[in-house]
Amino acid sequence: MTQEIKTDRSLTDLGEFGLIDLIARKVRPSSVVHIGIGDDAAAFHWQPHCLALATTDMLVEGVHFDLSFCDPFRLGRKALAVNLSDIAAMGGRPRSFLLSxxxxxxxxxxFINDFSSGLLEIAEEFGVTLIGGDTCVSRSGLVIGITLYGEQEEQKVTQRGTARPGESIFVTGYLGDSALGLKLLQRGLRQGEVIDRHLDPTPRVHEGLALAEAGLTCSMIDISDGLLSDLGHITGKSAMGARLHLDKIPLSREYSAHFGSESQERYLLALGGGEDYELLFTAPAYRKCEIEMLFRKLGTPVSEIGEITSVPGIRLFSAEGETLQGIAPGYDHFLSRKGNRS
Amino acid sequence: MTQEIKTDRSLTDLGEFGLIDLIARKVRPSSVVHIGIGDDAAAFHWQPHCLALATTDMLVEGVHFDLSFCDPFRLGRKALAVNLSDIAAMGGRPRSFLLSxxxxxxxxxxFINDFSSGLLEIAEEFGVTLIGGDTCVSRSGLVIGITLYGEQEEQKVTQRGTARPGESIFVTGYLGDSALGLKLLQRGLRQGEVIDRHLDPTPRVHEGLALAEAGLTCSMIDISDGLLSDLGHITGKSAMGARLHLDKIPLSREYSAHFGSESQERYLLALGGGEDYELLFTAPAYRKCEIEMLFRKLGTPVSEIGEITSVPGIRLFSAEGETLQGIAPGYDHFLSRKGNRS
Structure with missing residues (x-):
C-alpha cells in the first residue's frame, strides 16, 4: 500500500497542478511508459504482434456510487476494478490507464489522496501503470472516468459473439453477493462479506488471462449488468440461446444464509442483480476437467451452470427439470432505476 | 456529413442499447479495428515500430460548455477537436477513440443524434474511428469523456520539456478569438467569426504532423489554457525562460477590430484567454524559412513571437523594447473561475 499523506487542505488551496502532482508522486515508474503524466498525451511502447485492447467506464456520483457509504479508498479500487474486469473478459493482459x-x-x-491511494494500490496488484489523464472542477458531484489498455495476441482474444450450440456455460466465483451487499448498505448496514464484495470487487484478471492463454474459452463476458442480461449478450451476439440450471448457480454461504435455502426470491439477485464482476464463459463440454484443474490451481471457484442451444432465448430449469419463467432481466441505464451499479 | 435521423423520442424510450446502436450505426467500418463497439473492450491493430499516444478529456456541462449557446452538433465536433489538438501537439497521427x-x-x-453526427463528422475529417465507449444516466448535467489514441515513431514525438536557449518560439493561427467569442456569447451574441472559433475550433492535426515528420520542432504544446500558461509549461518543463514580443502576437482582423489598435487590454485575451487550440512550438532560429514554407503549403498562418532564454520566467516586451508586467496568467480549474474552457 502506498504511503498516506494526511492533510486537511481543500482543492482550492492545492490547485489543478498541485492535484495532478499529488497523484503523480504516487505512481511508480514503468519501462513500458515513454512519456507519462504531464504532457499533452501519454506515449507508451506496444508489444509487437499483439492486438491493443481498450475499455472505458465513467462512474457518476449518485448513479454508480453513493459517498454516504462508499469510502474514497475502496472507490478508487473499484473504479479501476470494473475496467480490469472488462480487459479480463477479453482474455487480455492489462497494461496502463488514463484517469479523468x-x-x-x-x-x-x-478525499483525493485516499481515492488515488486505493486506485494505485489495485493498479500495482495487477501490474498496470497510470500514464495520464485530465482533472477539472465539477458543479455537481464527482465523476470518474477511466480508460484502460491491455493487449493480447489476436487468436487468443475472447469475444461475446462466438458461442456455439452444445457448449457448456461456466461462471467464476459466486453470484448475487454484490447486489445483496448494496441492499444491506442501503438499509444502513456497514460491515460484512457481501458488503465488501460490493464495495471492493475482485476483477478476474488472472482467470481471464489463464483461460485465454490455455485456449479454453469459446466466448466470454464479465457480469456487470447481471447473469441473465450478460448471458443475453453472449447468446444475442452469437445468435444462439441457452439453458440455465437454477440449482447450479453458485451462491456464497453468506448469501444463502441471508435468504434461507427455501426462499423463492433467493435467485433473483444472483440472476439479475449485477456488479458481480465474475467471468461468464462458454467452452466445449469435454474440456470441463481441464477448466476445473486450471481453477483449482488459481484458487478460484468455477461452476458449470448450463448449455448453449441453437434455439434462441434463455430458458431456466429447476432441479426437478421444470421450466421457470418471469425472472427479472438485467440493468438498463435509461429504462430502469435499480440503484447503484457500474 | 452523416445522414440525420430526426425523431422526438426521449432516451427512456430508446434505452441504453438503443442509444449505443443509434451512435454505432453512424460509424464507418475501418480496417484498423478488429473488434469495435459492442464487446467488453475494443481491439485494434497497432503500427509496428510506433509509440502509442493516448490522451483523455472530460467535458462537464456548466464547466466546459453552456447548452444555452452551444448547439449539440458543434459540441460533438469540439469534444473530439480538443483531444485531436493534444495528439497534434505530440506530432502524432490520431487513429481511434472511445466515447463515454x-x-x-x-x-x-x-440531441444525442445531433451530438454524435457532429462528433463523427470531425472524426471522418481527421480519419479517426470510434471504437467503443460507455453510456450511463447522469443525475445532473451532461458529461462527455473522450479518450483518443494516436501513433508516431519514437524519434518524431514532440514533447513539452525539450526547449533549448536561443530557439525561436512560433505559434499557429491567431490568439484570443475563442476567449473573445465566449465573452460575446455570454453577452447574448450568437453569430460571428470569433464565436465560431469558440464553438468549433480547428485542431492543428495536419500542422503538428507535418512539423514532426519534417523534424522541425524542438518542443511543442497546444494552447488550451492560454499562451502564457502553456508557454509556462514549455519553459517550466524545460527549465528555461522566454522573451515574448507583444507586437508579434498574431491577432485576427475581427479580434483587432473589436478592441481597436490602441486598447491596452487587447492583448489580455490573446495572452491568457485560453481555448485557442493553436500549436505553440520552438525551433532553431535558422529553420524559420523552412517553417514558413511548410505553413504556406498548409495554408495556415504561423508567427514567430519570441525566444527561449536560459533565464527562468517569461518576460514580455513592447514594440519599443520595454518590459511589461502584471499580465493575467492562464486557467487553473481549482484556483479560478474564468467561465468555460476545455
Missing amino acids: LAIPNEFSVD | LAIPNEFSVD
Whole structure:
C-alpha cells in the first residue's frame, strides 16, 4: 500500500497542478511508459504482434456510487476494478490507464489522496501503470472516468459473439453477493462479506488471462449488468440461446444464509442483480476437467451452470427439470432505476 | 456529413442499447479495428515500430460548455477537436477513440443524434474511428469523456520539456478569438467569426504532423489554457525562460477590430484567454524559412513571437523594447473561475 499523506487542505488551496502532482508522486515508474503524466498525451511502447485492447467506464456520483457509504479508498479500487474486469473478459493482459476526474471544489485533498491511494494500490496488484489523464472542477458531484489498455495476441482474444450450440456455460466465483451487499448498505448496514464484495470487487484478471492463454474459452463476458442480461449478450451476439440450471448457480454461504435455502426470491439477485464482476464463459463440454484443474490451481471457484442451444432465448430449469419463467432481466441505464451499479 | 435521423423520442424510450446502436450505426467500418463497439473492450491493430499516444478529456456541462449557446452538433465536433489538438501537439497521427457519455434522462434522442453526427463528422475529417465507449444516466448535467489514441515513431514525438536557449518560439493561427467569442456569447451574441472559433475550433492535426515528420520542432504544446500558461509549461518543463514580443502576437482582423489598435487590454485575451487550440512550438532560429514554407503549403498562418532564454520566467516586451508586467496568467480549474474552457 502506498504511503498516506494526511492533510486537511481543500482543492482550492492545492490547485489543478498541485492535484495532478499529488497523484503523480504516487505512481511508480514503468519501462513500458515513454512519456507519462504531464504532457499533452501519454506515449507508451506496444508489444509487437499483439492486438491493443481498450475499455472505458465513467462512474457518476449518485448513479454508480453513493459517498454516504462508499469510502474514497475502496472507490478508487473499484473504479479501476470494473475496467480490469472488462480487459479480463477479453482474455487480455492489462497494461496502463488514463484517469479523468471532475471534482466538486468543496472536496478535501484527503478525499483525493485516499481515492488515488486505493486506485494505485489495485493498479500495482495487477501490474498496470497510470500514464495520464485530465482533472477539472465539477458543479455537481464527482465523476470518474477511466480508460484502460491491455493487449493480447489476436487468436487468443475472447469475444461475446462466438458461442456455439452444445457448449457448456461456466461462471467464476459466486453470484448475487454484490447486489445483496448494496441492499444491506442501503438499509444502513456497514460491515460484512457481501458488503465488501460490493464495495471492493475482485476483477478476474488472472482467470481471464489463464483461460485465454490455455485456449479454453469459446466466448466470454464479465457480469456487470447481471447473469441473465450478460448471458443475453453472449447468446444475442452469437445468435444462439441457452439453458440455465437454477440449482447450479453458485451462491456464497453468506448469501444463502441471508435468504434461507427455501426462499423463492433467493435467485433473483444472483440472476439479475449485477456488479458481480465474475467471468461468464462458454467452452466445449469435454474440456470441463481441464477448466476445473486450471481453477483449482488459481484458487478460484468455477461452476458449470448450463448449455448453449441453437434455439434462441434463455430458458431456466429447476432441479426437478421444470421450466421457470418471469425472472427479472438485467440493468438498463435509461429504462430502469435499480440503484447503484457500474 | 452523416445522414440525420430526426425523431422526438426521449432516451427512456430508446434505452441504453438503443442509444449505443443509434451512435454505432453512424460509424464507418475501418480496417484498423478488429473488434469495435459492442464487446467488453475494443481491439485494434497497432503500427509496428510506433509509440502509442493516448490522451483523455472530460467535458462537464456548466464547466466546459453552456447548452444555452452551444448547439449539440458543434459540441460533438469540439469534444473530439480538443483531444485531436493534444495528439497534434505530440506530432502524432490520431487513429481511434472511445466515447463515454453520462446523459440526464430528460435529454432528447435528437440531441444525442445531433451530438454524435457532429462528433463523427470531425472524426471522418481527421480519419479517426470510434471504437467503443460507455453510456450511463447522469443525475445532473451532461458529461462527455473522450479518450483518443494516436501513433508516431519514437524519434518524431514532440514533447513539452525539450526547449533549448536561443530557439525561436512560433505559434499557429491567431490568439484570443475563442476567449473573445465566449465573452460575446455570454453577452447574448450568437453569430460571428470569433464565436465560431469558440464553438468549433480547428485542431492543428495536419500542422503538428507535418512539423514532426519534417523534424522541425524542438518542443511543442497546444494552447488550451492560454499562451502564457502553456508557454509556462514549455519553459517550466524545460527549465528555461522566454522573451515574448507583444507586437508579434498574431491577432485576427475581427479580434483587432473589436478592441481597436490602441486598447491596452487587447492583448489580455490573446495572452491568457485560453481555448485557442493553436500549436505553440520552438525551433532553431535558422529553420524559420523552412517553417514558413511548410505553413504556406498548409495554408495556415504561423508567427514567430519570441525566444527561449536560459533565464527562468517569461518576460514580455513592447514594440519599443520595454518590459511589461502584471499580465493575467492562464486557467487553473481549482484556483479560478474564468467561465468555460476545455
